[in-house]
Amino acid sequence: MTQTETQSQSRRPKLASSTIPVLAVLAVLLVALAFAGSAYQEPAGYLALLKRAAPLMILAIGQYFVIVSGGFDLSVGSLVTAEVVIAARLIDGDESATLWVMLLMLGIGAFVGLVNGAITTRLLVPSFIVTLGMLLVLDGAVFLWTGGAPRGALSDSFRTVGRQGIDGVPVIGQLPWSVVVLAVIVVLAVLFMRSPTGRTLLAVGDNETAVWLGGGRVERLRTLAFVLSGLSAAVAAILLGGFAGVSAQVGDGLEFRVITAVVLGGVVLGGGRGSVVAAMAGALTLESLFSLLNLLGVAGGLESTVQGVIIIAAVAYAAVNWRRKKP
Amino acid sequence: MAPIVRMSGISKQFLGVTVLKDVDLDLHGGEVHALVGENGAGKSTLMKVLAGAHRPDTGSIVLNGQEVSFASPRDAQRAGIAIVHQELTLLPDRSVAENVHLGREPVRRGQVDRRRMEADTADLLDRLGEHGIAPRTQVRRLPVAQQQVVEIVKALSMDARVIAMDEPTAALADHEVELLYDLVDRLRSSGIAVLYVSHRMREVFDLSQRITVLKDGTLVTSTRTNQITQDQVVRAMVGRPLDTMFPDRAKTRGTVRLAVRGGGNSRLHDISLELSAGEIVGLAGLQGAGRSAVARALCGVDPLTTGEFEVDGQPVRVRSPRAAIRHGIAHVTEDRKGEGLALRQSVHDNTMLVRNAAFGRRRIDVERLLRSVRLVSRGTDQEVRYLSGGNQQKVVLAKWLAVNPKVLVADEPTRGIDVGAKKTVYELLRELADSGVAILMISSELPELIGMSDRILVMHDGRLAGELPAGSSEEAVMSLATGGQA
Incomplete structure (x- = not known):
């Protein structure tokens, strides 16, 4: 066999080869958008897209931690709804309540994640079931509490984060707050995944026995992943509430989308x-x-169909690729 | 006599890398043909070509005088060639008879004919002299050795004339190996051609009539077993004789690094031992005597519930692997893939695994560490699952070296790795001992254990039966291990 002595210079894994296909698809879509809609011929158009996408991207980061450690979190959609409804009711238009309610939302997100994680790791219920149960519990609780129609209102300063931005930025005009929040979270997530804890979390999803025998605290790490996912839902709720306003459907279907x-x-x-x-x-x-389908006039109802096709195709692609790669 | 199978001029490339080059192999009925070579020498590829899993790029396979070309393993099976894999492929919840006839169940009036299925299976078991296995037994309830018998019966039920066995003793306990010997002997005497792939020289010489040695995809030698010595075979595999395998013993013995007095748990009784800086202590015993249980107790996997435990003279509590590691005790586990490595992660991440998981410390010169364990890889980004067994084991050692242990417990550190890598592991363990680490080494290969150890502790029935000095005979070890006196 032609093998060479270890000589790679890099200390960290470089851009994983599995990242390249999605970046390629993304690039194609972004170019296609410019041809399909005049709004995308300027930076502002893409910035608006990023602003729209920010909540889902933040949720994806949270979900990533759970999936990569070997679990699922199906409760994030309901959690987003619950957070928005709770926030509206507690704030009820009162500006001075904004800050503590936001903090409370983060607390609730972390707590729900902690419960998901604790049940998964201590009672050994598969996370798929635990978070499905949590989804139903939160759904029911929201309905019970609101009677079907949410009450109260978010304050203007609460909605600023989702709607407004920093004005007067050269070239792009307005830099949305949500994009700033997204950027901060991305940086934190990348740093976390480079830290010893992040590397160990990844290893837990691969071989938890090896991590345990290597002195890792497997249960804590998995629970941490759920807490991070819960926190990501809380942040997404703050952005979505500001962007879209209060409704009992704000988080519908987000778990599958993410x-x-x-x-x-x-x-x-x-x-x-x-x-x-x-x-x-x-x-x-x-x-x-x-966005592209929307511009091309494809019916909105088709979104979930497209989503279904994508999820099957992506998993199939990964599986087929793998089999070929086996030595 | 004409061979049942004649493979000639077989070559195979994968992605431009030559794995087999112009290899010939004849399999005669009534003969056990051993195929040996280091990992990566091409043994499994040759076997897979025979089994129809790979198509050769060049060369031919002649079966009973007819040239054949297998499109799939199923084709080869129909032609009478069966493979018994290292990992068994049985369904654990089904009965022996159901497994033997899987996918080919006899049918009567639209229903599976259980009676015939069981009768056929019983016949085959009788033919092999395996009267201890009932066709209706759930496979899960059988020990691994008997599960292997079921695999072979399955092959026979398809009228196999050629049976290839890939490292059949890897998963067996010592006393089960004897049973396998009998079985292989009976297969041979019934006229079947057996291809026997193994790392273990003793088995190869006990069982085979012919030996073929592969090195780097080419055939080095193929000869009758009685015309070659063990030393010559090893030299053909790696180009160096056997007696230079083991490094020199310890020059000095330092302070006591780990001490246990009166340790016990559900598997162990009254264990007292001391491991000192600079020495390699061998732990011998029959399978099930508690060797691994000692390793698991010292490393906090199945902790001791009684007795005193000291590291560097300080009393410690070791109740978890994390606690053991934080007290400086490293554990090279027996099951490298299942317990030692995260196979889909990179060499880098696996090297940092313990450091990250147990300490959360950063920054260390991974490159230098990997050079010191003589790792051969395509770079630190390579996933460890693509490494050979020997190189995987070097990563396991590197992962422990990264946390500077005081004590290293190595459970079967050379299991399933090739001769060249074994030598490296021996050297690394000795270097580590010389640097002041206390080492406890477990091995079921006695020549290795005797060759490496500065003294040998022997276990019997969950207790330490005695201690032997360096260079003791295999007989002395076995005597203690079986409950006799030193």
């Missing part, structure tokens, strides 16, 4: 494989695709 996005990013279900940047790129790709 899993589609992560899988589209080449992150392998079952864990141990894929990059956080790719997961996020998957979310942007999905959002771009929907």
Whole structure:
């Protein structure tokens, strides 16, 4: 066999090869958008796309942590709805309540994640079931609390984060707050995945026995992934609430959309494989695709069909690729 | 006598890399033909060509005088060539008879004819002299050795004339190996051609009539077993004789690094031992005597529940792998792939695995560490699953070296790796001992254990039966291990 002595210079894995396909698809879509709609012939058009996509991208980052460690989080959609409805009711137009309610939302997100994680790791219920149960619990709780129609209203300053931006930025005009929030979270996520804890989380999804025997705290790490996912839902709720306003349907279907996005990013279900940047790129790709279909006049109802095709195709692509790669 | 199978001029490339080059192999009925070579020498590829899993680029396979070309393993099976893989392919919840006839169940009036299925299976088992296996038994309930018998019966039920066995003893306990010997002997005497792939020289010489040695995809030698010595075979495989395999023993013995007094748990009783800086202590015993249980106790996997435990003279509590590691105890586990490595992660990430998981420390010169364990890879980005067994084991050692252990417990550190890598592992363990680490080494290969150890502890039935000095005989070890006196 022609093998050479270890000589690679890089200390960290470079851009994983699994990231390249999704970036290629994304590039094609972004170019296609420019041809399909005049709005995309200026930076502002793409910025608007990014603003629209920011909540899904943030959710994708949260979901990535859970999937890569070998689980699923189906509860994020309901959690987003619950957070928005709770925020509207607690704030009820009162500006001074904005900050503490936002903090409370993060707390609730983390708590729901903690419960998901604790049940998964301590009671050994598969995360698929735990988070499906959590989805139903949250759905029911929201309905019970609101009677079907949410009450209250978000404050203007709350909605600023989702709607407004920093004005007077050269070239692009307005830099949306949501894009700033997204950028900060992306940087934090990338740094986290380079940290010892992040590397170990990835290894947990691959071989948790090896991590345990290597001195890792497997249960804590998995729980941490759910907490991060819950936090990502809280941030997404803050952005979505500001962007779209209060409704009891704000988070509907987000759990499936975000899993589609992560899988589209080449992150392998079952864990141990894929990059956080790719997961996020998957979310942007999905959002771009929907924008493109919208511009081309394809009926909105087709969105879920497209999503279904994508999730099956992406997983099939990964599986087939794999079999060929086996030595 | 004409061979049942004649493979000639077989060559095979994968992605431009030559894996087999012009290899000839004859398999005669009533003969056990051993195929040996280091990992990556091309043994499994040759076997897969025979089994129809790979098509050769050049060369021919002649079966009973007819040239054949197999499109799939199923084709080869129909032609009478069966493979018994290292990992068994049985369905654990089905009965022996169901497994034997899987996919080919006899049918009567539209229903599976259980009675015939079981009768056929019983016949075949009788033919092999395996009266201890009932056709209705759930496979899960059988020990691994008997599951292997079921695999072979399955092959026979398809009228196999050629049976290829890939490392059949890898998963077997010592006493089960004897049973396998009998079985192979009976297959041979019933006129079947057996291709026997193994790393273990003793088996190869005990069982085979003919030996073929592969090195780097080419045939080095093919000869009758009684015309070659073990030393010559090893030299043909790696180009160096056997007695230079083991490094020199310890020059000095340092302070006691790990001490256990009166340790016990559900598997172990009254274990007292001391491991000192600079020495390699061998731990011998029959399978099930508690060798691995000692390793798992010292490393916090199945902790001791009684007794005193000290590291560097300080009393410690070791209740988890994490606690053991944080006290400086490293654990090279027996099951490299299942317990040692995250196979889909890179060489870099696996090297950092323990450091990251147990300490969360950063920054270390991984490149230098990997050079020191003489890793051969395509770079630190390569996924460890693509490495050979020997190189995987070097990554396991590197992962422990990354946390500077005081004590290293190595459970079967050379299992399933080729001769060249074994030598490297021996050297690395000795270098580590010389640098002040105390090493406890477990091995079921006695020549290796005796060759490496500065002293040998022997276990019997969950207890330490005695201690032997360096260079003791295999007989002395076995005597203690079987409950006798030193």
